[in-house]
Amino acid sequence: MKALAALAGAAFTVAACYGLGSILAARLGAGLRRGEKFPLAFVLGASVLHLAIFAVMALQIAYKPVLIAMLSVCVVAALVTGDWRLPAKEDTPLRGALRYLFGIIAVAFTVLYLFNAWVPEISPDGSSYHLGLVSRYLRAHGFERVTTSMLLAFSEGVEMLYVPAFAIGRHSAAALVHLAFLLALALAVLAYGKRIGKPQAGAAAALMVYLSPIVGLDGTIAYTDVATAAIMFAVFYWIQLWDEHRDSRLLLAAGLLAGYCYAAKYTAFVMLVYAVGFVAWRTRRWQPAALLAGCSLTMVIPWMAKDWIYLQNPIAPFANQWFPNPYFYVLIEKLWTTRMRTYGLQNLWMLPLEVTTRGEITQGLIGPAFLAAPLALLALWSREGRKLVVPCALILITYFGNIGTRFLIPCLPFLSLAMLIALETVAPALALLIIFHAVTSWPTVVMRYTHAWSLQGMPYKAALRIIPEEQYLGAYPQYQWARMVEKHVPPGKLVFTLNGLPDSYTTREILISYWGGLSNDVGDALTTGWSKPWQPAKLSSFILPDQKYRRLRVVQTGAATFPEEQWNIHEIRLYHGGQELPRRPEWRLQAWPNPWGVQRAFDNSEATRWRSWDTLHPGMWISLDLGRDEAVDRVQLELSGDEWDARMRIETNDENGRWVPVNATIEERPVRYSGSIRRSATYEAHLRGVDYFLIRDDDFGASDYAEFSGDWGLTRLEHAYGATLYVVNP
Amino acid sequence: MSFRLGLLGAICGLLFGCSNLPEPYPPPAQRPFFEASTEAVRILNMSDGDAEHHFVKDIDATLQGGTWRWTGKRPTIRLRPNANRQLVYSIDFAIAGSTFQQTGPVTLTFFVNDHLLDRVRYTSEGRRHFQKAVPAEWLAPNESTTLAAEIDKMWTPPAPGGPPLGFILVSLGLEQLGAESK
Numbered sequence: 009m010k011a012l013a014a015l016a017g018a019a020f021t022v023a024a025c026y027g028l029g030s031i032l033a034a035r036l037g038a039g040l041r042r043g044e045k046f047p048l049a050f051v052l053g054a055s056v057l058h059l060a061i062f063a064v065m066a067l068q069i070a071y072k073p074v075l076i077a078m079l080s081v082c083v084v085a086a087l088v089t090g091d092w093r094l095p096a097k098e099d100t101p102l103r104g105a106l107r108y109l110f111g112i113i114a115v116a117f118t119v120l121y122l123f124n125a126w127v128p129e130i131s132p133d134g135s136s137y138h139l140g141l142v143s144r145y146l147r148a149h150g151f152e153r154v155t156t157s158m159l160l161a162f163s164e165g166v167e168m169l170y171v172p173a174f175a176i177g178r179h180s181a182a183a184l185v186h187l188a189f190l191l192a193l194a195l196a197v198l199a200y201g202k203r204i205g206k207p208q209a210g211a212a213a214a215l216m217v218y219l220s221p222i223v224g225l226d227g228t229i230a231y232t233d234v235a236t237a238a239i240m241f242a243v244f245y246w247i248q249l250w251d252e253h254r255d256s257r258l259l260l261a262a263g264l265l266a267g268y269c270y271a272a273k274y275t276a277f278v279m280l281v282y283a284v285g286f287v288a289w290r291t292r293r294w295q296p297a298a299l300l301a302g303c304s305l306t307m308v309i310p311w312m313a314k315d316w317i318y319l320q321n322p323i324a325p326f327a328n329q330w331f332p333n334p335y336f337y338v339l340i341e342k343l344w345t346t347r348m349r350t351y352g353l354q355n356l357w358m359l360p361l362e363v364t365t366r367g368e369i370t371q372g373l374i375g376p377a378f379l380a381a382p383l384a385l386l387a388l389w390s391r392e393g394r395k396l397v398v399p400c401a402l403i404l405i406t407y408f409g410n411i412g413t414r415f416l417i418p419c420l421p422f423l424s425l426a427m428l429i430a431l432e433t434v435a436p437a438l439a440l441l442i443i444f445h446a447v448t449s450w451p452t453v454v455m456r457y458t459h460a461w462s463l464q465g466m467p468y469k470a471a472l473r474i475i476p477e478e479q480y481l482g483a484y485p486q487y488q489w490a491r492m493v494e495k496h497v498p499p500g501k502l503v504f505t506l507n508g509l510p511d512s513y514t515t516r517e518i519l520i521s522y523w524g525g526l527s528n529d530v531g532d533a534l535t536t537g538w539s540k541p542w543q544p545a546k547l548s549s550f551i552l553p554d555q556k557y558r559r560l561r562v563v564q565t566g567a568a569t570f571p572e573e574q575w576n577i578h579e580i581r582l583y584h585g586g587q588e589l590p591r592r593p594e595w596r597l598q599a600w601p602n603p604w605g606v607q608r609a610f611d612n613s614e615a616t617r618w619r620s621w622d623t624l625h626p627g628m629w630i631s632l633d634l635g636r637d638e639a640v641d642r643v644q645l646e647l648s649g650d651e652w653d654a655r656m657r658i659e660t661n662d663e664n665g666r667w668v669p670v671n672a673t674i675e676e677r678p679v680r681y682s683g684s685i686r687r688s689a690t691y692e693a694h695l696r697g698v699d700y701f702l703i704r705d706d707d708f709g710a711s712d713y714a715e716f717s718g719d720w721g722l723t724r725l726e727h728a729y730g731a732t733l734y735v736v737n738p
Numbered sequence: 739m740s741f742r743l744g745l746l747g748a749i750c751g752l753l754f755g756c757s758n759l760p761e762p763y764p765p766p767a768q769r770p771f772f773e774a775s776t777e778a779v780r781i782l783n784m785s786d787g788d789a790e791h792h793f794v795k796d797i798d799a800t801l802q803g804g805t806w807r808w809t810g811k812r813p814t815i816r817l818r819p820n821a822n823r824q825l826v827y828s829i830d831f832a833i834a835g836s837t838f839q840q841t842g843p844v845t846l847t848f849f850v851n852d853h854l855l856d857r858v859r860y861t862s863e864g865r866r867h868f869q870k871a872v873p874a875e876w877l878a879p880n881e882s883t884t885l886a887a888e889i890d891k892m893w894t895p896p897a898p899g900g901p902p903l904g905f906i907l908v909s910l911g912l913e914q915l916g917a918e919s920k
């Protein structure tokens with residue numbers, strides 16, 4: 009029954025997209041051919057349906073009947089208007105042997121993909137955040153303001169389509185919708201080949217994309233990369249249709265899809281640049297390009313507005329330096345994006361071999377057949393080829409922002425076509441290449457030459473629920489952790505983890521230590537509890553001229569040796585005559601950067617510290633307005649052991665209100681804290697509403713939590729499947 | 739044209755200038771002081787993150803090879819075990835070949851709260867393990883307990899100025915018989 013529900017949820021959603029797209033395509037006078045109809049109408053319909061679901065979400069009416077009614081209207085309308093029908097058959101057949109060869113290969117991989125997409129979803133990002141937020145929105149019947157994870161700040165254009173599918177058929181339905189995008193992508197490449205008079209190259213290129221291990225893997229789980237690639241290729245396709253017919257109505261479709269690119273994945277926005285540039289270049293006028301850009305904004309603005317309203321940053325989780333907010337720290341964004349640019353690869357020249365045949369570092373491979381990619385240079389000799397190379401190059405530029413193999417997927421349709429159009433008339437070469445690609449992409453073969461993330465086989469028993477869903481998922485520890493959380497944690501409570509778990513299988517909110525300001529703060533306090541370098545280790549005392557001060561500030565003048573290096577201050581204390589000045593409510597505290605965290609330097613807790621959450625650089629400061637003139641002769645800073653390059657001076661206001669340095673002498677000495685930093689850390693977590701911790705046995709600090717749970721003030725609720733769930737003692 | 743530019747400027751200003759920076763904050767509620775509570779019965783590995791918290795004397799601050807530290811004459815640590823019954827004093831250490839050449843056979847004396855637990859003579863270099871049950875009356879649950887191991891002969895450096903060395907300490911602590919292993 010679950011298997012059928014999944015299939016029904018996906019089929020209904022896909023049908024609604026196709027129906028809506030068919031109606032639109034007909035009204036725009038697209039004149040799509042038979043082979044183009046499904047892929048182009050489906051993707052176009054998906055763009056508009058996603059916007060409708062966005063509206064339902066914003067109106068907080070995302071109930072199952074509403075979603076089903078919405079899908080039904082799309083399907084019925086297409087049937088009633090007759091737009092559902094496919095156009096008449098066309099005659100650009102492949103040559104006999106090639107047709108059967110390609111057909112057999114395509115069917116074999118389609119069966120493989122169908123069963124893989126149909127199994128209970130447990131992919132890392134799919135079962136956690138892609139479907140986690142879908143599940144969450146459905147529980148809330150609309151959007152919720154989620155400020156705790158950078159991953160939930162992205163535009164969610166493809167996930168919007170997962171909403172009705174999930175509502176009907178749960179997790180697998182979403183993965184099957186993604187599979188529909190994979191089919192649409194391959195069919196679009198095939199159709200494009202036919203349209204430009206290269207049917208054999210088109211068919212081979214479609215298979216190059218379709219069989220690629222990373223495409224097959226990604227397109228059968230609830231990710232969004234293959235869908236994004238399909239949308240991007242659809243933009244190109246509609247632009248080419250417009251170029252052929254010069255009917256400005258076609259620009260509406262291209263514009264909507266270009267905007268949908270942004271909604272699907274920020275970096276896919278490059279297709280709007282391509283589309284606008286291409287139209288402007290071909291027409292030498294700005295109006296058509298403006299029309300296209302204007303249409304795209306209908307898809308872009310809702311997502312920007314959502315992020316601006318909820319997160320104070322229209323392009324969250326990026327550009328936090330330009331749009332400062334307390335939810336996502338600048339340093340985390342910097343380190344994350346830096347990491348994504350390298351994945352730890354020492355040399356980017358290793359990339360071609362890594363993404364084609366190894367795939368262990370960049371998490372997947374496109375297949376050894378793509379080592380023939382230099383063939384794409386041959387495309388430069390033909391007009392059709394050059395048309396492909398330009399968007400391919402543009403997309404490739406954005407790829408270097410994240411060199412994970414799956415981020416290459418949008419390139420593949422263009423690259424494959426460009427590689428193969430020169431071989432249109434060399435059928436044996438095409439056949440050999442595709443046979444090689446098929447063999448080296450089949451899961452059991454892939455596992456022989458790499459341990460990269462890839463499909464593992466044909467799990468038909470799990471797909472058909474011959475193996476019950478609970479039994480299949482139960483073999484995954486991360487699923488068990490989600491059930492553990494569901495069992496022990498009361499509704500509405502936050503659960504802190506270091507590495508996350510499949511959110512879509514629990515109704516509790518899961519924090520991951522590195523994905524948001526709250527998690528970063530709680531994680532920092534907890535790490536301070538067990539890691540000595542994090543703890544207060546030295547006192548810097550600034551001996552000031554004994555006089556009265558109204559305002560004081562500590563200015564940082566050093567520069568970081570490492571990008572990870574921050575300015576950290578556990579406590580700032582003021583003294584006069586050996587006595588600490590009580591921290592009066594009239595004091596006013598400010599800091600830059602991270603103004604939101606300044607109170608942590610004045611809270612008397614050794615487990616917390618104000619952190620710059622930006623790379624240490626000159627000009628950072630913390631200021632203190634005492635509210636009245638007070639005698640101060642010493643400013644004492646308690647600093648962490650991981651403070652290396654920070655250099656500080658004290659400033660005060662002169663009579664004109666300008667900050668001027670104070671002539672202070674500095675004394676430094678080590679400090680040792682005698683209280684329980686561990687207990688202080690969990691106390692801080694509790695103050696922030698975080699009372700539950702799921703700690704894996706291999707997490708940093710795991711043995712400390714286990715061994716000193718009493719000192720932490722934690723009670724162990726359950727230990728199973730290599731993880732322990734703790735609750736903070738009241 | 740200037741109107742359009744102005745509009746563009748205004749939009750940019752809105753986009754980039756309208757950030758929600760907070761007003762200055764007052765000092766927050768002051769956090770309470772938490773007394774360090776007791777610890778489970780444990781072996782202190784020299785590589786443990788909190789190892790230095792437990793050092794009393796004669797253990798070098800530098801962790802060598804990720805696992806061990808040089809000692810002085812009488813390396814001593816402090817633990818607060820939450821039990822006093824069925825406890826076993828346990829130490830993993832090594833006598834370095836380089837020091838043994840100078841000192842020859844050495845005798846180590848093991849202490850719990852300054853009670854002499856045992857004395858053992860070692861006539862060769864190499865890794866050693868010693869353990870022995872601790873009388874329950876020597877320590878009290880949840881009280882600070884010192885564990886020590888004293889070497890009778892120290893290695894002295896040939897050139898003046900360097901520190902004399904005792905032995906190589908890997909771990910020292912208490913085990914509880916019958917306790918569930920972690």
